[in-house]
Amino acid sequence: MYKFYVSVLLSFLIYDTSSAQNSLPNTKIKSLQGDDVMFSSFGNTHDTAVIISFWATWCIPCIQELNTIHDQYEDRQKETPFRFIAISIDDARTMQKVKPFVAGKGWPYEIYLDVNSDLKRALNIIDVPHILIIKNGKIVYQHNGYVNGNEEELFEKLKSL
Amino acid sequence: MRFILPALLVSLVGYAQKDIGHFSGSFDMYSQYYMKDEKTGAVLPQDKIGSNNFLKLDYSYKKFTAGIQFEAYLPSIAGYPYAINDAKLINKYIRYDQEKFSLIVGDFYEQFGSGLIFRSWENRPIGINNAIQGANFRLTPLKFLDLKVIYGRQRKELDYASSNIRGVDANIDFSKIATDNARIKVMGGVSVVSRYQLYTGPDPAFPATVNAISTRMDVSGGSTSLSLEYVNKGKDPHEANGYDHTSGEAFLSNLSYTKNNFGATLSLRALENMDYRAEREDMQSTGLMNYLPALTRQHDYLTTNIYVYNAQAMGEIGGQLDMFFNAPKGSGIGGKFGSQFSLNFSHYRGHDDADKLFSTGDTKYFHDLNFEWKKKWSEKWTTVLLYQNLFYNKLVIEGEPLPDVKTNTVVVNTIYKYAKKKAFRFELQHLATKEDRGNWAAAFTEFTFAPKWSFYMSDLCNYGKTDTHYYNVGGSYTQGGTRFGLSYGRQRAGLFCVGGVCRYVPAATGFTATLTTTFN
Numbered sequence: 001m002y003k004f005y006v007s008v009l010l011s012f013l014i015y016d017t018s019s020a021q022n023s024l025p026n027t028k029i030k031s032l033q034g035d036d037v038m039f040s041s042f043g044n045t046h047d048t049a050v051i052i053s054f055w056a057t058w059c060i061p062c063i064q065e066l067n068t069i070h071d072q073y074e075d076r077q078k079e080t081p082f083r084f085i086a087i088s089i090d091d092a093r094t095m096q097k098v099k100p101f102v103a104g105k106g107w108p109y110e111i112y113l114d115v116n117s118d119l120k121r122a123l124n125i126i127d128v129p130h131i132l133i134i135k136n137g138k139i140v141y142q143h144n145g146y147v148n149g150n151e152e153e154l155f156e157k158l159k160s161l
Numbered sequence: 162m163r164f165i166l167p168a169l170l171v172s173l174v175g176y177a178q179k180d181i182g183h184f185s186g187s188f189d190m191y192s193q194y195y196m197k198d199e200k201t202g203a204v205l206p207q208d209k210i211g212s213n214n215f216l217k218l219d220y221s222y223k224k225f226t227a228g229i230q231f232e233a234y235l236p237s238i239a240g241y242p243y244a245i246n247d248a249k250l251i252n253k254y255i256r257y258d259q260e261k262f263s264l265i266v267g268d269f270y271e272q273f274g275s276g277l278i279f280r281s282w283e284n285r286p287i288g289i290n291n292a293i294q295g296a297n298f299r300l301t302p303l304k305f306l307d308l309k310v311i312y313g314r315q316r317k318e319l320d321y322a323s324s325n326i327r328g329v330d331a332n333i334d335f336s337k338i339a340t341d342n343a344r345i346k347v348m349g350g351v352s353v354v355s356r357y358q359l360y361t362g363p364d365p366a367f368p369a370t371v372n373a374i375s376t377r378m379d380v381s382g383g384s385t386s387l388s389l390e391y392v393n394k395g396k397d398p399h400e401a402n403g404y405d406h407t408s409g410e411a412f413l414s415n416l417s418y419t420k421n422n423f424g425a426t427l428s429l430r431a432l433e434n435m436d437y438r439a440e441r442e443d444m445q446s447t448g449l450m451n452y453l454p455a456l457t458r459q460h461d462y463l464t465t466n467i468y469v470y471n472a473q474a475m476g477e478i479g480g481q482l483d484m485f486f487n488a489p490k491g492s493g494i495g496g497k498f499g500s501q502f503s504l505n506f507s508h509y510r511g512h513d514d515a516d517k518l519f520s521t522g523d524t525k526y527f528h529d530l531n532f533e534w535k536k537k538w539s540e541k542w543t544t545v546l547l548y549q550n551l552f553y554n555k556l557v558i559e560g561e562p563l564p565d566v567k568t569n570t571v572v573v574n575t576i577y578k579y580a581k582k583k584a585f586r587f588e589l590q591h592l593a594t595k596e597d598r599g600n601w602a603a604a605f606t607e608f609t610f611a612p613k614w615s616f617y618m619s620d621l622c623n624y625g626k627t628d629t630h631y632y633n634v635g636g637s638y639t640q641g642g643t644r645f646g647l648s649y650g651r652q653r654a655g656l657f658c659v660g661g662v663c664r665y666v667p668a669a670t671g672f673t674a675t676l677t678t679t680f681n
Contacts, residue, residue, distance in 0.1 A: 023183035026224060026258035034334075034348060034379065036307075038260065058459035058656065059663045064576075091282075092275040093454035096388075096415045097483055100424020104485025104501060116272040116282055122226075124187035124217060126677040127644075127662040139681040142642045145661030149582030149611025 022137030025122035029087060029112040032099050037112065039119055042085060043137030049161055050083045051154070052132045054114075054125055056090050057101050062129040065146035070107050072151065080159050087112045089120050089128060135161055182222035189215040189285065190676040193238050198651065198670040200629045208246075211238030211669075215285060217252075227255040230268075232319070240654060240667025242288040242446045249319045252292060261301040268292045271311055273330040273352040276452030277411050277435075278375040278392045281315065286665040291439070291449060292316045293326060305337035315439040315448065322439040322448060324358035345382035351375070356450065358440055371397040373409075373437060373451075384420045389413070392435070399441040402434055402475060409434035410518045411453075422487040428456050429480040433518045436474040456481045457507045458531050459656065461663060462572050463603040463621040463631075464592040466655030468553040470509065470527040478521055479509030498537035505531040511557070525565075528552040545574040555597070568594040582611040590621075599625020607659065613639055615660040621653065635673070636660070642679035648672070 022043040028036045042050050053069075055062030066086060069076070076082070086109040088098050095115055102111055114120055123132070126144070131154060133141040141157045143150060192212040197205055212235040219228035233248035234241075254267030270292055272280045283290045295313015302308065309330040315322045330352040336343035352375045360369040377390040394409035410433045417426040432453060439448035455470040456479075484504045488495030508528040513520040529551040537543045549570040555563045570592040578584045590603040602624055607617040614636065621631040635648025637660035646660055654668040666673075 023221070025221065025226065026263075034346060034381065056663070058461060060461055060658045061661045061663065091454075092272075092277075092280070092452055093456065094459060095275075096417060096426050096428060099386075100417055100419050100426045100483065100485050103419040103422060103424035104487045104503060106422055106487040106489060106499075116270060116276075116280070118270065121217075121270070121283070122219070123681060124185050124219065124679045126187055126189050126679060127664055129662070130642075130679070132681075142679065142681060143612065143639070144642055144644045144677065144679065145637070145639050147609035147611050147615055147661045148576070148578050148584035149580075149609075150661075152582055153612045 024134065024137060024139075025119065027119045027122040029114050029119050032102075032111055032113070039122070040137075042083075043134055045083060047136065048081060048083055049140075049158055050085060050134045051158070052134060053084070053086045053109075054120060054128050054130045055086055055088055056128055057088070057094050057097050058090075059128050061146040063105075064148070065129050065131070065150065066107060066109070067105065068148070068151055070105075070109075072155075073108060076155055076158075079155070080161075082158060083110070084108075085110045085112065087114050087119065089114050089117055091115060091117070133158060133161070182220055184218070184220055185679075185681045186216070186218040187679045188217075188676070189213075190674075191238060191286075192674045193669050194672040195239060195669060196671040200627075201651065201668075201670065206236075206239050208236055211236060211241075213238050213241070213285070214248075224259055225255065225257055227253075229253045237288075238667060239669055243318050245318060247319055251316070251319055263297075263299045265297040266295075268294045268316065269297045269311075269313075271297055271309065271328075272452070273309070273328065273354070274350055274375055274377045274390050275413060277390055277413055278352050278373050278394075278437075278451055279328055279354045280450075280452035282452070284665075286667075287446075289446060289449075290316055294321055295326075305334045307332040307334075315450070317439065317443075317448060322358075322443075324356055324439050326354070326356050326439065326450070328352065328354040345380065348379040350377040350379075352377075354450070356437075356439065368396045368398070371395055371437070384418055386415075386417045388415045394435065394437055397434070397437065399436070399438060399443075401436045401438065401444055405434060407434055407516075409437070411435045412518060422489060424483075424485045426483045427480065428482075430456055431478040431518050432472065432474055433476050433512065433516055434474075457509075457527070457529060458483075458505045461656045461658040462547070462574075462588070462590055463605065463619065463653070463655070464570050464572065464590040464601050465547075465549055466653065467592065467601065468551055468566060468568060469655070470507075470529075470553070471558055473509070473511070473526060473557065476512045476516060477509055477526065478512060478519065479507065479526075481505070481507040496536070496538075498539065500534070500536045502535075503531075503533045505529075505533075524554070524557065525552065526554045526557050541578045543576045543578075545572075547572040547574075564596050566594055566596040568592050584609050584611075594625070598623050598627060601625065609661070615639075617659050619650075642681070644675070644677050646673075646675040 024040040024043045027039045129146045214233040216231040230252035231250045234245040236246035252268040256265040270281050281291045281293050293313040298310045300308045311328045332350040335347040355372045357370045360367050373394040375392040379388040390413045392411040398404040413430045415428045437450045453472045453474050455472045457470045486502045488500040490499040509526040511522040511524040513522045531549045533547045535545045551568045553566040572590045574588045576586050586607040588605040592601040603621040605619040609615040616636040618634045623629045631651045633650030637646035649672050651670040657666045
């Protein structure tokens with residue numbers, strides 16, 4: 001009996017190693033359709049880098065960053081394929097504007113909502129814009145703020161991964 | 162015995178791949194050195210220095226996370242809602258997060274629905290942190306049902322309120338009951354929140370417990386979505402509502418439409434006696450339990466941050482309309498590089514004499530109409546043009562017995578990318594009004610050198626009446642997740658988007674130094 005329970009416990013350890021390499025928080029964010037997504041799931045993309053940009057509809061430099069990357073999107077995807085996720089920290093004051101706002105910009109990105117800043121806090125982000133590159137469950141690059149030309153450093157890092 | 166050895170070996174292989182946990186954290190410092198200012202008549206704090214410092218550390222191991230937040234106010238900056246000169250390890254928590262279940266013990270943040278009934282959150286620049294210390298349990302027992310249960314006491318400055326708060330929230334996704342991929346999505350929700358604070362006064366019928374209940378519904382499908390929320394708060398006599406014994410109500414609705422390059426959203430909200438606090442004696446921004454933001458456009462220019470609306474929790478009715486249009490590259494209106502247009506309109510009034518939730522009274526509180534046109538002329542040039550027409554009831558919003566203010570403001574913002582990693586931004590702004598302090602004009606210029614440096618200079622001048630110049634000069638250095646900024650000048654309060662980030666700043670004259678760093 002004792003041997004059985006010990007081996008069950010040991011196998012539980014093995015079972016749990018599936019998430020061992022992923023150091024991303026398990027915080028939930030919402031898709032524009034209202035579905036919950038666990039942030040750590042973005043780490044399971046096996047070798048394709050994921051770029052995460054934190055933004056808000058009231059943040060001018062955030063919009064500049066997302067517009068600039070949009071202009072270069074197709075060319076950059078050809079150089080090094082990546083997945084681009086834009087997470088809005090708009091709270092209840094401006095959250096309902098996100099979907100129409102994005103339509104009015106024509107962005108091709110996956111958009112998510114972090115309504116009470118749970119993910120922003122879990123990732124220890126202070127101001128927006130803040131951009132991260134995640135590869136195989138680990139944050140390999142981050143940069144706070146956006147000024148024209150920052151995307152050069154971002155994509156240079158992406159190419160080097 | 163034979164069974165144990167191979168099992169051990171297999172688990173050891175797993176163990177070798179296992180991580181030892183992950184540390185992450187951040188440090189956030191905002192310090193000021195104040196200088197005497199006769200022009201604005203600002204009262205110089207005794208210490209001449211203000212410094213808000215936040216250190217947050219988190220350790221996560223598999224599905225467990227534990228963290229602490231250490232705050233030091235040495236003393237707190239001018240313009241902060243409360244004056245403190247202290248340092249404390251104030252937030253600590255341990256949590257377990259899984260797909261269908263999570264438990265937090267310690268200090269946590271939470272929101273029910275849109276926050277109209279309950280929201281605990283942190284906004285450091287404006288001094289809000291009403292985290293709850295207790296337990297937060299979230300469960301998804303069925304694939305279409307999400308439950309939240311919370312219990313605890315609310316944070317108050319560097320201590321805790323002497324009341325306790327309980328809450329339950331249920332969210333049902335009706336479209337998931339039958340199928341996983343419904344074309345029309347319907348969600349419903351109910352929340353109940355209760356606050357108990359000991360009452361030792363003479364009135365035997367005084368409500369020591371204040372309960373609030375809310376119901377909400379969200380319907381979305383194709384291009385349209387509609388959300389509705391209604392809150393009813395029981396008898397809640399307290400300081401901020403003048404010990405009014407009537408119940409409170411709130412209604413919020415939002416309708417959105419998105420198709421191709423066009424998006425629109427219309428919000429309508431009515432509030433009546435919705436001030437809800439952790440303690441009866443709390444005033445201003447202390448002890449707030451719910452979130453009643455001004456549902457108006459959030460502005461980030463110097464002149465558009467002068468007349469800003471505050472939601473009137475005691476009684477208000479109104480709404481906001483936003484329309485966004487993208488004229489793509491190559492289209493007639495879009496031109497070679499594309500163009501974007503947005504229109505925003507909001508209007509708020511008081512209730513009639515009977516204070517009925519859906520009544521409109523004679524007193525207008527606020528309106529603003531904003532039109533913005535953004536155009537990229539070439540690879541190097543982009544311009545943004547903003548026009549704002551505004552009505553501001555100074556008596557209702559600021560409590561000053563002064564006439565209503567009507568303004569017309571124009572902002573021209575030009576960005577010139579003269580080299581691959583360099584840019585120059587220039588803004589000219591003008592606010593015209595016959596009331597209050599008369600006209601204002603502003604000029605702003607910023608030079609940026611990606612990815613590390615930026616410098617700016619600005620001046621906002623009230624040439625209409627006081628001739629006060631709100632001049633400001635500064636710069637910032639950024640390396641990865643770390644940013645250091647330094648500025649000097651006379652600053653008005655408001656949202657400031659400069660040096661590549663957006664931050665709300667309080668009013669001050671002198672030097673300001675900021676340091677933020679994130680390590681993951």
